[in-house]
Amino acid sequence: MTTIKDVAKQANVSVATVSRVLNQKGYVSKQAERSVKNAIKSLNYKPNAVARSLYHKTSGIIGLFVPDISNPFFPELARAVEDAATSEGFTVVLCNTDSKQEKEEKYIQVLQQKYADGLIIATGTDSIEHILSTNIPVVALDRYISDHIPTVVSSNKAGAIDATEHLIAQGCQFIAHLRGPKGVTSADDRYTGFKQAIEDHSIAHVVVEAGFEIGQSEVATRNLFEKYPSIDGIFAGSDVTAAGAMRAAYQCKRAVPKDVKIIGFDGISLGEMLTPSLSTIQQPIYEMGQQAAKLLMMMIEKKELPSYWHEFSTTLKIRETSTGSE
Amino acid sequence: MTTIKDVAKQANVSVATVSRVLNQKGYVSKQAERSVKNAIKSLNYKPNAVARSLYHKTSGIIGLFVPDISNPFFPELARAVEDAATSEGFTVVLCNTDSKQEKEEKYIQVLQQKYADGLIIATGTDSIEHILSTNIPVVALDRYISDHIPTVVSSNKAGAIDATEHLIAQGCQFIAHLRGPKGVTSADDRYTGFKQAIEDHSIAHVVVEAGFEIGQSEVATRNLFEKYPSIDGIFAGSDVTAAGAMRAAYQCKRAVPKDVKIIGFDGISLGEMLTPSLSTIQQPIYEMGQQAAKLLMMMIEKKELPSYWHEFSTTLKIRETSTGSE
């Protein structure tokens, strides 16, 4: 690797001068600048990022914490974060935490040792101390941590109301809600929205916890069909659990959407791959990831944040699982 | 941040001694060791990874190149790579290249400036010069680059034969193959396997290019049904394109598996989320990602590689889209 010394020698100046033209900082004569630039080009010199890091105590690295990138909600988010970060010259380190505090702590330690500039946290753990006690910028994505941490979420409650009212408008008389895990902010908010819509319209309903995974949801829905044969609408807490409900309907010989209408939540690409295609509440996933990255980079650059709360509207996406009666 | 100097002062030794106990290298008296260890603990000292990097010219960073993490094949691979890397103290940087050479080159440059230790390349671009000309260790995952680069793939051809013969065994008389993009090694190999099986059994068939995306596959399959109404079996080049075929069958009112049997390739979790669930050729995705990471780390540690070619067997996973006649 060629270093700043090689460039200085070739250009017949000191390393200080090379550094000045590199950073466009301080006075440099036209002539010196020209010969340095030539030397840089002819040697194909690229400054060593590690040496810069050591001096500046920054690295251009940001950590992205997700529970598990295999969970289909997170890749789209990760893509958005990475795009936004890369466009500003940052690099993103992927951290799968399985929502385990111990893993989060390990990642935080390793990242701090590398002078990571910031963290985007899209995972939920019970304890938040280890996050609050870190001294690097953090933004919370798709979850709430604390009022002191900038937060990017979607309108989970309003979206859940839209979903439920859509089912009601489609004529559903007995609606089941497959709710996500208790204690997970988004799942709780969706539940609250469901409850409110149901009460506003006095519709028969039942709520069951179905995690965020397909297996659990499939079993839960099957049990539901057995216990309450007259269920004709399902609001699933996520698109993945909606897919589970569709599988259960198939197994129990209920036609979708004819016998039972189903709507999910998230708007991940899975929904369009299902047959029939899944109606859902679309979160602007890409925009959310992008926003989180932008906020983090503003914090890193010590800019004032316009707000600590960024809530994105959801939109009702009507596809095949909730429409008509075919 | 507390530094090695602080520790040295607290322990009443020189920084050299502290460094020695940190690295368990060189002679240190029991007594010095004890007082250094105490100082480290009481100050909660963590060595600065950047300073170490600068000296050693390594960083513990590996780059993972994928076309797009949103494509559902890659998250499982990424998870495996990240798990294996983290367990050995490496950190993985996510690089979405969109299979564009220009993006790959940019990432390579940035990573080299950070003293990245290695690259796992799971993307295909036409040119490979920029990869060959890099001087850091590289392993190719799910693609072939060159004989000089360790490669981890699955038995695409054999898997395709299994898929095709399975459809034949299920009684299919006219089989369509939705092949992946030409020039992509895995897609080409699957096509070759299909051809071979078809010829061995003299079955009517048709091949059409359907990319690796759902939209294209859906349209292609619809056209196929229109043109060749007697198609009763589809071997899709990936699980995603199989999902597209299922959507097309739905639109064209062909029951799956009764009227047309479908099998995919990959074994991503999507297959289990579909209704009916998707028969497929399962690649050991996690093991492949893990193996790639392990090979890369061996190269980084200058260990001899047992082989440059690591081919994993696929397994036929019979689920609902290809069985019975219901």
Place this chain on the structure above:
DNA sequence: CTGAAAGCGCTTACAG
């Protein structure tokens, strides 16, 4: 406008 020097936080020959 420019260079010598100190410093970022480590590691490792080299003397002793």
Place this chain on the structure above:
DNA sequence: CTGAAAGCGCTTACAG
């Protein structure tokens, strides 16, 4: 067994 010193490749006061 231990410390002073040089060096990894940069950047930036400080003098001139």
